[in-house]
Amino acid sequence: MQDGIFKAKAQGFHGVLTVTTTIKDNKIENVKANGIAPYTVGELSANRMIERINNSKSVDVDAITGATFSSSAILKAAKKGVEVSEGKMTSEEAEDIKTDPHSEISVPKYSQPIDKRVYQNDVNFKDEYDVIIAGSGASGLSAAIEAARNGAKTILFEKAGMPGGTTNYSQGIIQASGTKWQKKFTKYQDDNPQKHLAEYMQTGEGHVNEELLDDFTKDAANTIDWLSDLGLKWQDVYGHKVIPYENKENFADRIHVYEHGGVNGAGVVMITKMLKAAEDAGVKIVYDTPVVQLISKSANDNEVVGVIVEHKNKRLAYKANKGVVLATASIDHNEKLAKRLDPWQYRDIKKHTLLNSKYDTGDGIIMGMAQGAGLAGVSGAMDADFKFAAGFSDEITTFPMFYVNGLGNRYVNEDTTYGYLTRANYEQETNLGKATWMIFGKNSIGQGAMPYKSEDDMKKDMDGGYLVKADTIESLARKINVNIENLTNTLNVWNKYASESRDPQFGRTEGVEILQAPFYAYQNRDMNIGSIAGLNVNVNLEVLDNLDRPIKGLYAAGQNAGGWIGEYYPGSGTALGGSLHQGRRVGKELAKK
Structure with missing residues (x-):
């Protein structure tokens, strides 16, 4: 050269x-x-x-x-x-960006986890640590930081070539109550963890572990302070769209936004701060090294005493003196497991866009199940409509429109939080085997979060067949293949009450306006930000077997742990808030052992 x-x-x-x-x-x-x-x-x-x-x-x-x-x-x-x-x-x-180098770019491929047991006497340990963590997202990094800061010799294995996982692609927003930032930026001066918990319990619809949520909500303000100490600066606090059936007394603006946060991909700002904190605390981080197997004490004792990782095509064993923390997210990209456990996630894998890391393949869940772990919270998916920002926040005004199912009938209050809204879409699409549609009129264009400001903006979606236009509602019904009489009646009922600015059918209050011709129908195409499924854990984040007994030495946190999110996602900032809390807790607890 x-x-x-x-x-x-x-x-x-x-x-x-x-x-x-x-x-x-x-x-x-x-x-x-x-x-x-x-x-x-x-x-x-x-x-x-x-x-x-x-x-x-x-x-x-x-x-x-x-x-x-x-x-x-x-x-x-x-x-x-x-x-x-x-x-x-x-x-x-x-200097020509169209010219590629002569040699190709090599992308690593990783082995899948091994779903059978291996025992301590069958391996030679390369090294030993107090705490071993699998995964470097919000829960994994926070666990590593707290374990190391509290004196535990800590190693973190990350499957991918960089830290963060799906947390990187998030908006980096976190729910908490009673913080000084909530008091500064909102009218909610007397909010508290008890109200926060009550809201989560109601939206959980009987499918959540109250002890896990109580622990999370009581500590959430401390998480915000902890992140402040890492260097994040808070610039806003807002609320989710209210859920139709919830007790409004428990609602408050709780979603905290830091500088450069609040947009897709902003989670990396937090991860960068956490990475520095982990390195400063002495955490050893090894990339391109998935944990592929848990090591049991013996055939008669399923205590977890270490892990096997794959590093540069070699299998290596590491001993954990205090515990192993699984923080490898959920089954987001695991088609086989989703088909077996989570039909909603399976539908999304097959038909919808996934916005999470493609390396979220349920590795920790598979290894936990091989160890006899039970599952919890296997119930749904976290979906959102990122094109129209439907139900994203109480700061975004819902524009005039309504949703109809494959029969042409309305089925939901469209002015609600996106998790509730997308669950309704999923149920209608699955039950009827037909698409759901957003119906709006010419007067809707340019209002609220409507992405179309003119018909020129619509051309791409019209060409793709996702957006349909018609001069009459009858013609629109024919074009989207729904019952003409039903869709006509739905529009007539909507316009009748919209003239009085009310919605007696579903109780909607925003964007209740008469829709004017020409009419448009957009096929709902919700995007997936994660599955709702994890290992069964107690409040100490110990993984439990199928009889609810702790598996000694094994812990799970974040989306690798189940039971703290219900059938739908209750609001932005929940997943990160819970994951950070659980990681911090398990890291500190293990260091004390």
Whole structure:
């Protein structure tokens, strides 16, 4: 290779990345990049790739899984820079984003968990730690931080090439009551954990563990303070859309938003802070290393004493002196398990867009079940309509529209939180075997969170067949294949009461306006942000067997633990709030053992 500084470009997720590669003495001395979008998942993965190249002094490295597009862009550009130094590519070609390097990008593949037991006497331990954690999302990293800060020798194994998992792709918002930020930003000056718990219990519809939720809501304000200490700054607190049947006295604005948060992908801001805290506390983090098996004490004693991981195509055993924490999320991308356990998640895997990490394949749940663990909270999915932001927050005004099922009949109060709304969609679509539709009129365009500001904005969805337009409601019914009489009657009833600004059928209060022709129908296409299924745990996060007995040495947290979210997602900030609490709790408790 020729010495020098070589510039190349590649298309990243958020824009073009420019990489300069410095070659000296026939090896890479340094790689730098410009154009990385700040506060994004791409920034974390790109920086991980730069670190990987600089540490190895080579571009013969794998892509960073977890955000492969961004890391691959850095690697492509660095490879092109090297090829310019080798005379295999011109400088002009290197700066052309349409030109790829001659060598391909390698993406690691990971083994699946092993669903059978292995015993302590059958393995040779490579090393031992007090606490071993599988997974580096919100619950895994918080457990690692607290365990290490409280004196436990801690190691965290992450399946992907970067930390964060699905937490990275979240909006980074967290529910809590009684905080100083709630008092600063909202009118709710006397909110408390008891009201928060009461709301969760009501929305859980009898499918949640009160002890887990009581523990979470009582500690939620401490979680906000804990994150503040890590460097997050809070800028807003808002509320979810009210659920039609809930006791309004228990409602409050509780969803906390930090700087650069509140948008998809903003969870990475929190993960970056947590990663630094974990490293500062002395946590050892090993990437591209899935935990594939739990180690039992003996054939007659299912106490968990360690784990087997796969690292660089080798199986290695590690001993856990105090406990193993499973924090590998739920069965989000596991089609086989979802089909068996969670029909709603299975439907989403087969037909809908999944916005979670593709490495969320239920590894911790599979390993727990192999150890005799029971399941809890296996009941549904967390879905949302990100196009129309339907039911996202009480700060977003619901525009004039209504939903109809495959028969042309209305079935829900559309001005409610998205989890409740998408469950109603799922039930109607599954029961009737037909799509559900959002019906709106010309006067709806441009109102509230309506993404269409003009008919020009509609062209793509019309061409794709998801949006249909008609001059009359009868014509619209024919185009979307629903009963003409039913849809006509639904519109007439809606317009009749909308003229009086009321909705006696479902009690809706926002966006109750007469719909004017021409009419539009949009096929609901809810996106999935996670499944609702996990291992059965007690308040100490000990994993329980099928007879509710603790499996010694085994713990689960976050979405790997079940029983604290009901059949639908009750509101933004619940999953992160609960996961952070459970991680912090189990980390501290294990360190004290």
